[in-house]
Amino acid sequence: MTRRALVVGAGGLGGPLALALGAAGLELWIVDPDVVEASNLHRQVQFTPADVGQPKAARLAAAVVARGGVARGFQTRWTPDDADDLGEAMDLVVDGCDDPGTKFGVADWAVAAGTPYVIAAAVQLGGNAMAGAPGAACYRCLFEAPAPALQCATAGVLGPVVGAIGGVAAALAIGLVRGDRTHAGSIFVFDDLRAGADPRIVRFQPRPGCPACARAPVATRRAESA
Numbered sequence: 247m248t249r250r251a252l253v254v255g256a257g258g259l260g261g262p263l264a265l266a267l268g269a270a271g272l273e274l275w276i277v278d279p280d281v282v283e284a285s286n287l288h289r290q291v292q293f294t295p296a297d298v299g300q301p302k303a304a305r306l307a308a309a310v311v312a313r314g315g316v317a318r319g320f321q322t323r324w325t326p327d328d329a330d331d332l333g334e335a336m337d338l339v340v341d342g343c344d345d346p347g348t349k350f351g352v353a354d355w356a357v358a359a360g361t362p363y364v365i366a367a368a369v370q371l372g373g374n375a376m377a378g379a380p381g382a383a384c385y386r387c388l389f390e391a392p393a394p395a396l397q398c399a400t401a402g403v404l405g406p407v408v409g410a411i412g413g414v415a416a417a418l419a420i421g422l423v424r425g426d427r428t429h430a431g432s433i434f435v436f437d438d439l440r441a442g443a444d445p446r447i448v449r450f451q452p453r454p455g456c457p458a459c460a461r462a463p464v465a466t467r468r469a470e471s472a
């Protein structure tokens with residue numbers, strides 16, 4: 247059975263996520279509202295100067311397809327309202343966008359759907375990747391609510407940082423989709439990749455009364471129906 251993954255964000259993190267998951271044989275739906283800008287090329291290495299002005303989602307999907315994978319791109323901003331149209335019957339959800347509110351929405355939606363997920367973030371010299379699965383502590387258990395955060399577009403990010411964290415996020419995602427729950431409910435934190443590449447791996451407990459996961463499924467939906 248072909249596994250299908252939703253990739254939210256086709257930029258610096260979405261690029262390595264999609265290329266790795268596509269090469270691993272997952273069918274991808276890639277969602278991003280933006281077009282490629284010349285200022286993206288130093289960190290979004292899936293794109294070339296010929297892609298400038300083109301939709302990121304479609305160009306990243308084309309990069310996956312060019313490498314033998316299966317992917318579709320959707321030039322739209324992911325919102326909870328159309329999530330079921332874009333994400334129905336997904337085996338995995340990964341997020342590499344740079345909008346805190348969207349990251350919470352993606353995580354909450356994955357939790358409610360009983361779908362394993364990875365939420366990745368990077369800015370300046372570090373970042374993090376959090377893995378979640380039914381029954382484990384969720385993204386909202388850890389962060390509670392969106393907070394103002396530095397963003398790559400304004401604060402900058404060292405190009406290789408997104409590649410490194412995107413790769414870690416992809417490895418976590420491939421583990422989850424294969425049923426490996428070793429890191430479900432954990433976050434890998436990289437403070438400064440110039441100083442060292444070892445993450446702090448923090449496993450956290452479900453927060454009692456968490457509005458996202460307290461009443462969510464405790465088993466993967468498609469695993470139950472398979």
Ligand SMILES: [Zn+2]
Binds near residue numbers: 383384385387458
């Ligand atoms: Zn929770």
